[in-house]
Amino acid sequence: MYRLNAGGDARMLVLIATVGNVLGSLITYAMGRQGNEAVHRRWLRISEEQTARAESWFSKFGRPALLLAWLPVVGDPLCLAAGLLRCPVVSFLILVSIGKLVRYGVLAAGFMMKS
Numbered sequence: 001m002y003r004l005n006a007g008g009d010a011r012m013l014v015l016i017a018t019v020g021n022v023l024g025s026l027i028t029y030a031m032g033r034q035g036n037e038a039v040h041r042r043w044l045r046i047s048e049e050q051t052a053r054a055e056s057w058f059s060k061f062g063r064p065a066l067l068l069a070w071l072p073v074v075g076d077p078l079c080l081a082a083g084l085l086r087c088p089v090v091s092f093l094i095l096v097s098i099g100k101l102v103r104y105g106v107l108a109a110g111f112m113m114k115s
Helices: 010-034 037-044 048-061 063-068 075-084 089-114
Strands: none
Touching: 010 075, 010 089, 048 063, 048 075, 063 075, 063 089, 075 089
16 A cells, blocks of 8 residues: 555655656656747646746756755656756756755654654
């Protein structure tokens, strides 16, 4: 059983959630790298304002901004901006994976402490 409240292995759950979420971010990255603005707006529903904000963050803070790819609202545009700005895929995967792993680890730890 893969549920914390049913005695599931927290490490496995964190790993599964992280891998799944990173794969989703990788798709967004690839769309940024390969797509065009019409595709970005139609499929991802990311506004020009969100994309501009993400590009600004990315330009200001560089690749480490990808550690925040787990954040709501700004996470997908950051991944898209990384693709648009041709961030190396290895750097992208490492930083996004670290951010998402920490996110799910904190959530699991908090849930386990609460139970």
